[in-house]
Amino acid sequence: MTRTARDPGGAAVRLTALTKRYGSAPAAVDGIDLEIAAGEFMTLLGPSGSGKTTTLSMIAGFTRATSGSIEVDGYDVAGLPPYKRDLGVVFQHYALFPHMTAAQNIAFPLRQRKVGKAEIAARVAEALELVQLGAMGDRLPRQLSGGQQQRVALARAVVFNPRVLLMDEPLGALDKKLREQLQGEIARMHRELGITFVFVTHDQEEALALSDRIAVFNEGRIDQVGSARDLYERPATLFVARFLGESNVLTGKVTDPATIEGPGFRVALPRGASSAGSGTASVVIRPERLTVLPLSTPVPAGHNTLEGTVSGLTYLGAYSTVTVELDCGLRFTVREPAGASGEVTPGTPVRVAWPVEQGVLVSS
Amino acid sequence: MGENELRGGIGLRLLAALVGAVLVAPTLVVIPLSFTGRASFAFPPESWSLRWYENFFTDPGWRDALLTSLRIALLVAVVASALGTCAALALNNSGRFRGKGLVNGLLMAPMIVPQIVAAIGVYAVFLVWGLTGTTAGFVLAHTALAIPFVIVAVSAVLRGYDRRLEQAAASLGARPFTTFTRVTLPLILPGVLSGAVFAFVTSLDEVVVALYLQSPELHTLPVKMFSSVTVETDPTIAAASTLVLVVTTALILLPQLVRRSSKEAR
Numbered sequence: 324m325t326r327t328a329r330d331p332g333g334a335a336v337r338l339t340a341l342t343k344r345y346g347s348a349p350a351a352v353d354g355i356d357l358e359i360a361a362g363e364f365m366t367l368l369g370p371s372g373s374g375k376t377t378t379l380s381m382i383a384g385f386t387r388a389t390s391g392s393i394e395v396d397g398y399d400v401a402g403l404p405p406y407k408r409d410l411g412v413v414f415q416h417y418a419l420f421p422h423m424t425a426a427q428n429i430a431f432p433l434r435q436r437k438v439g440k441a442e443i444a445a446r447v448a449e450a451l452e453l454v455q456l457g458a459m460g461d462r463l464p465r466q467l468s469g470g471q472q473q474r475v476a477l478a479r480a481v482v483f484n485p486r487v488l489l490m491d492e493p494l495g496a497l498d499k500k501l502r503e504q505l506q507g508e509i510a511r512m513h514r515e516l517g518i519t520f521v522f523v524t525h526d527q528e529e530a531l532a533l534s535d536r537i538a539v540f541n542e543g544r545i546d547q548v549g550s551a552r553d554l555y556e557r558p559a560t561l562f563v564a565r566f567l568g569e570s571n572v573l574t575g576k577v578t579d580p581a582t583i584e585g586p587g588f589r590v591a592l593p594r595g596a597s598s599a600g601s602g603t604a605s606v607v608i609r610p611e612r613l614t615v616l617p618l619s620t621p622v623p624a625g626h627n628t629l630e631g632t633v634s635g636l637t638y639l640g641a642y643s644t645v646t647v648e649l650d651c652g653l654r655f656t657v658r659e660p661a662g663a664s665g666e667v668t669p670g671t672p673v674r675v676a677w678p679v680e681q682g683v684l685v686s687s
Numbered sequence: 688m689g690e691n692e693l694r695g696g697i698g699l700r701l702l703a704a705l706v707g708a709v710l711v712a713p714t715l716v717v718i719p720l721s722f723t724g725r726a727s728f729a730f731p732p733e734s735w736s737l738r739w740y741e742n743f744f745t746d747p748g749w750r751d752a753l754l755t756s757l758r759i760a761l762l763v764a765v766v767a768s769a770l771g772t773c774a775a776l777a778l779n780n781s782g783r784f785r786g787k788g789l790v791n792g793l794l795m796a797p798m799i800v801p802q803i804v805a806a807i808g809v810y811a812v813f814l815v816w817g818l819t820g821t822t823a824g825f826v827l828a829h830t831a832l833a834i835p836f837v838i839v840a841v842s843a844v845l846r847g848y849d850r851r852l853e854q855a856a857a858s859l860g861a862r863p864f865t866t867f868t869r870v871t872l873p874l875i876l877p878g879v880l881s882g883a884v885f886a887f888v889t890s891l892d893e894v895v896v897a898l899y900l901q902s903p904e905l906h907t908l909p910v911k912m913f914s915s916v917t918v919e920t921d922p923t924i925a926a927a928s929t930l931v932l933v934v935t936t937a938l939i940l941l942p943q944l945v946r947r948s949s950k951e952a953r
Binding site: 383384385404405406408409410411412414416418419420421422431432435436479480483 | 849851852854855856857858859860861862863865869870873874
């Protein structure tokens, strides 16, 4: 707890060909490779059943890997029981010991490590301060609110100075306001402790807000690993594009290296995208990259355009959402900054335009 | 809260009280009988005294039977609650093991198998093993009969127990044994204790198996009572019955009273 922010207190975690199979069902985790740098905040993001929680459980040691290795600081821990791994774990439903006070809960890992009484008292007090629960040490878990219980669980998971903290949807059981507040605290703890955080969530906003990097899980595999910006602006697969933020998607055949053609449309591809090869692919365009133009306006240079009719307009204060039924049969969502789409009304024939470079080619 | 609901509640209560009275009243007759002044079972008694209680505690035959029963019941409570708790933990574990259903059936069988059948089987085997007429023989036989009660009691608390607490303890560095003594056991203790009480009472009033395992030197209180009622007219048995009734009732009600008062204190 006395480490300073940039002290290299975290351990690197490397998963190699990690696999978990239950019986003859398709693998829950299907040979994933992932390198987590020391001190990094890595989020495992994906829908339920995508293998992210099973992966975390294998790192913690609660679930035995079918094959593959889990290295913490270069040592393979896959064969070790959880109590020998020395990793902090925070559970979705807190998992506080109900018969112990907050302070006794936090003292528990220290007592297992035969720390002296005086030092335990000092470190428990320090940990309670870290999570801003200084006066609550003698309360039982049931006398604390959900948010306070999760703070105690956080304090308990870091009080013994683990080099990696694993968190399994730690905010999943809390309401929105508390969730945001605790997000802030988790980010602060990550800065202050300087240890490696591995965070599991299905909430993309949470992942974007907290992580250094995000690994997107899809049916037991990792589709893409990257920073929030990478994933949002350069999604590698359609799944990633759809899972993170809203997307407008055009699926068709890459004909000549620079264009993609589908039923009722033919648009130019961004430069360098042709490396994805030919065949079926998709172009993803984020709603805020699109503009709605009246038919009378000339097409700006370097833009793709598709014609359609406005079918809906939602004013949301800072921005408006315009829904356009395209002539090719698809529906696009456009997010326009406040004031930009004053003249558009439902029923108006329009053009939807975006700079060619803002479209992202992904494999389907 | 309609009036009908309230009236229905009263009707139900009356019915329950009636059924309870029919079930319990014959048993309660032994209480006045135990205070009779004469050596007969005439009801209602014509005179009153405590002489049968005095006889119960001073007559070596009765006193030895009582002490034997208490010693065996105490041992059974300890052994059965330890073994039954282990069994309940294994049977309620989320993990499956081969033959789980079979093990469960075998452990619960003493509740279903007619006692006389079990008694004859136990007698035949214990005779060969030289366990008849020994404390060990009584404890073993009664433990088998008591284990289902412990399993039922411990399984009931395990349903409300979050097994993830064991994962949490392991992640914090606790070895499985420490996890059991510091986390699991304190949380399931109410179930273990009520299982122990049931085991104690099961052993204390078991008569069929005990009749077979008895020897002139070693027999339990129910055996002594059984022979007393069949061979002599001695109201000491009424005193013994009253004491057994009071002790077992108190043992079974006590945990519930403690639980209620601790709930009110909260």
